[in-house]
Amino acid sequence: MPGNTIGHIFRVHTFGESHGVSLGCIIDGMPPGIKISKKYIQNELNRRKPGTSQYTTQRREMDKINILSGVFNGITTGTSIGLTIDNIDQRSQDYNNLKNIFRPGHADYTYYKKYKVRDHRGGGRSSARETAMRVAAGAFAKQYLKNIYNIKIRGYLSQLGSIKCKLKSWNIINKNPFFCPDINKIEILKNKIKELKKNKNSIGAEITIICNNVPSGLGEPVFDRLDADLAHALMSINAVKGIEIGDGFSVINQLGSENRDEISKTGFLSNHSGGILGGISNGEPIIAKIALKPTSSINIPINTINKNNENVNIQIKGRHDPCVGIRAVPIAEAMTAIIIMDHLLRFQSQCGKITQISNKK
Numbered sequence: 001m002p003g004n005t006i007g008h009i010f011r012v013h014t015f016g017e018s019h020g021v022s023l024g025c026i027i028d029g030m031p032p033g034i035k036i037s038k039k040y041i042q043n044e045l046n047r048r049k050p051g052t053s054q055y056t057t058q059r060r061e062m063d064k065i066n067i068l069s070g071v072f073n074g075i076t077t078g079t080s081i082g083l084t085i086d087n088i089d090q091r092s093q094d095y096n097n098l099k100n101i102f103r104p105g106h107a108d109y110t111y112y113k114k115y116k117v118r119d120h121r122g123g124g125r126s127s128a129r130e131t132a133m134r135v136a137a138g139a140f141a142k143q144y145l146k147n148i149y150n151i152k153i154r155g156y157l158s159q160l161g162s163i164k165c166k167l168k169s170w171n172i173i174n175k176n177p178f179f180c181p182d183i184n185k186i187e188i189l190k191n192k193i194k195e196l197k198k199n200k201n202s203i204g205a206e207i208t209i210i211c212n213n214v215p216s217g218l219g220e221p222v223f224d225r226l227d228a229d230l231a232h233a234l235m236s237i238n239a240v241k242g243i244e245i246g247d248g249f250s251v252i253n254q255l256g257s258e259n260r261d262e263i264s265k266t267g268f269l270s271n272h273s274g275g276i277l278g279g280i281s282n283g284e285p286i287i288a289k290i291a292l293k294p295t296s297s298i299n300i301p302i303n304t305i306n307k308n309n310e311n312v313n314i315q316i317k318g319r320h321d322p323c324v325g326i327r328a329v330p331i332a333e334a335m336t337a338i339i340i341m342d343h344l345l346r347f348q349s350q351c352g353k354i355t356q357i358s359n360k361k
């Protein structure tokens with residue numbers, strides 16, 4: 001079964017390639033009667049779109065949302081929602097030299113090995129341009145979660161290379177090109193990216209996602225654990241190489257007496273678990289971190305092979321992000337929202353109306 005869909009009850013199906021005519025998605029399972037404005041969806045897309053600063057790819061796309069169905073007079077109708085955006089700035093000729101060559105670090109080799117055919121213009125279906133539609137779909141989930149349950153899903157750049165950015169203020173995240181929560185780090189980040197661009201290199205990053213006000217009870221005890229589904233959704237973002245929930249990999253060095261979260265009648269006294277126990281949300285904030293690798297398409301020559309299995313040396317052209325982690329913040333928020341939304345609707349279909357509220361902090 002082609003893997004173009006995510007979710008069980010809230011289902012998102014995307015289509016389109018980076019240099020094709022358009023990208024689109026179909027959302028099934030969106031409850032009716034939910035207010036959603038085109039402006040809100042567009043604003044979410046604008047947070048992710050390329051070409052908005054010198055610190056990301058210079059491909060300039062409008063990412064203008066077309067709502068084809070499922071919304072009438074600004075209200076969801078309960079039917080399938082169809083959304084598209086057009087590609088307008090492909091410059092596909094820049095990829096002519098890649099027709100028969102596999103870029104190391106990108107999806108070219110494996111895609112061709114599987115399908116025996118490849119759209120070599122940009123990354124084709126494997127380009128992170130596809131994630132625009134995840135952000136558009138995520139806007140519907142975010143809107144529902146916020147309006148009906150006051151669930152807030154927010155992300156920020158917590159590390160770029162060795163530069164760590166602590167969460168000092170949510171207010172500045174959308175006011176700088178890095179989604180950085182620490183005003184003192186913005187100049188440092190700017191200089192770092194300028195230096196990387198000068199050296200034609202790229203760098204990795206970490207993003208942190210925090211979900212506030214998630215009620216307890218979302219998730220399943222076995223296969224569709226909430227943490228497992230979050231890992232699936234976040235790992236499905238291009239270039240993501242690692243995920244942590246709560247204390248993540250640092251549990252390796254912890255003692256049981258340090259790690260378990262004490263429970264009191266007002267809630268949990270700590271949150272090492274990252275808001276999920278036994279695959280089910282416990283009412284504490286859900287905290288996830290993802291690691292994104294450095295962009296592979298850099299202008300430094302590298303050896304590879306062509307379709308005839310001959311050794312070749314290439315220098316990659318095209319317009320690329322010096323750090324893919326920066327623009328991944330709204331994508332990670334969207335994927336998290338889609339999973340929380342899906343599990344919330346699953347809860348309602350199995351257990352009825354949600355009455356548990358999250359633990360107040």
Ligand SMILES: Cc1cc2nc3c(=O)[nH]c(=O)nc-3n(C[C@H](O)[C@H](O)[C@H](O)COP(=O)(O)O)c2cc1C
Pocket residue numbers: 057105106107123126127128237238239240293295296297319320321324325327328331
């Ligand atoms: C927001 C975002 C932007 C990206 N931009 C680029 C890019 O400009 N050039 C590039 O080579 N890879 C870019 N990537 C990463 C590739 O899409 C990714 O490495 C590729 O699909 C192969 O998948 P993998 O790295 O998960 O194995 C980007 C990823 C994200 C999430």
Ligand SMILES: C=C(O[C@@H]1CC(C(=O)O)=C[C@@H](OP(=O)(O)O)[C@H]1O)C(=O)O
Pocket residue numbers: 018019049050057058059061090121122123124126127128129130132238318319320321
């Ligand atoms: C266009 C976007 O980012 C692109 C993501 C991407 C990649 O390989 O992932 C490669 C570059 O584009 P192309 O597919 O033309 O090579 C980026 O510019 C976007 O995010 O909208």
